[in-house]
Amino acid sequence: MTPFVKFREARDPGDFVQIAGLADIIWREHYTPIIGRAQVAYMLERFQSGEAIARQVADATNYFLIQEGSTPVGYLAIQKRGQELFLSKVYLLREYRGLGIGKKAMDFIAEKAREYGCDRIALTVNKNNDLSIKAYEKMGFENKGALVTDIGEGFVMDDYLMVNSLKNTSSDATENSPV
Numbered sequence: 001m002t003p004f005v006k007f008r009e010a011r012d013p014g015d016f017v018q019i020a021g022l023a024d025i026i027w028r029e030h031y032t033p034i035i036g037r038a039q040v041a042y043m044l045e046r047f048q049s050g051e052a053i054a055r056q057v058a059d060a061t062n063y064f065l066i067q068e069g070s071t072p073v074g075y076l077a078i079q080k081r082g083q084e085l086f087l088s089k090v091y092l093l094r095e096y097r098g099l100g101i102g103k104k105a106m107d108f109i110a111e112k113a114r115e116y117g118c119d120r121i122a123l124t125v126n127k128n129n130d131l132s133i134k135a136y137e138k139m140g141f142e143n144k145g146a147l148v149t150d151i152g153e154g155f156v157m158d159d160y161l162m163v164n165s166l167k168n169t170s171s172d173a174t175e176n177s178p179v
Contacts, residue, residue: 004068004069005066005067005068005101005104005105006066006067006069007064007065007066007067007076007105007108008064008065008067009062009063009064010053010057010063010064010065010075011057013050013054015063015065016050016051016053016054016057016063017050018065018072019048019050019053019063019065019075020044020048020049020050020053022072022074022075022091022093023044023048023075023091024044024048025093026074026091026092026093026094027040027043027044027048027091028040028044029094030091030094031043031126034126034128034129035126035128038155039155042151042152042153042155043151043155046151046152056077056088060079060080061077061078061079061088062077062078062079062112063075063076063077063089064076064077064078064108066092066101066105068096068101073092073093073096073101074090074091074092074093074096074101074105075089075090075091076089076090076091076105076108076109077089077090078109078112078113080116080118081122083117083118083119083120084118084119084120084121084122084163085109085112085113085116085118085120085121085122086121086122086123087109087121087122087123088123090102090105090106090109092105102135106139109121110166113166114166118166119165119166120163120164120165120166121141121163121164121166122161122162122163122164123136123141123161123162124147124157124159124160124161124162125159125160125162126157126158126159127146127158127159127160128158133160133162136162136164137162139164140164140165140167141162141163141164142162142163142164143160143161143162144160144161144162144163145160145161146158146159146160146161147159147160147161
């Protein structure tokens with residue numbers, strides 16, 4: 001049975017701190033084997049601290065807490081970029097993966113894209129994040145090539161750009177990825 005899931009827009013410092021706490025758990029568990037402990041710590045501080053999230057929200061990124069009932073189980077972040085909705089982040093706590101919540105999150109994101117007048121969803125995913133890449137491909141995302149982004153302190157994000165038109169955004173492919 002799929003849990004009761006809701007998406008609540010993050011609007012205040014308390015929400016941002018809550019998201020930062022979720023990020024700390026999810027990122028350390030999922031990304032440490034992929035990019036290493038030092039880069040995870042750097043990225044959490046630079047991009048997923050309460051203060052960093054507040055700056056992103058002020059710069060037109062929309063964060064949403066993903067809740068099962070009233071329990072926060074993950075979060076997502078999106079930003080409208082012309083006709084494209086950029087999916088910056090979508091993460092679930094490990095114990096809530098494989099329950100259909102990731103599919104509901106992707107359906108919510110597609111709904112937001114339509115609401116914003118976008119015709120496609122784009123995201124970046126680490127080249128070594130095999131589970132997520134496979135999940136996105138099953139959802140109809142296409143790999144559009146490599147992107148390497150210098151994020152400072154000697155670290156880079158070594159990603160693929162993946163894009164999906166809104167006609168192909170729903171699937172059950174999120175079982176084992178952090179989505």
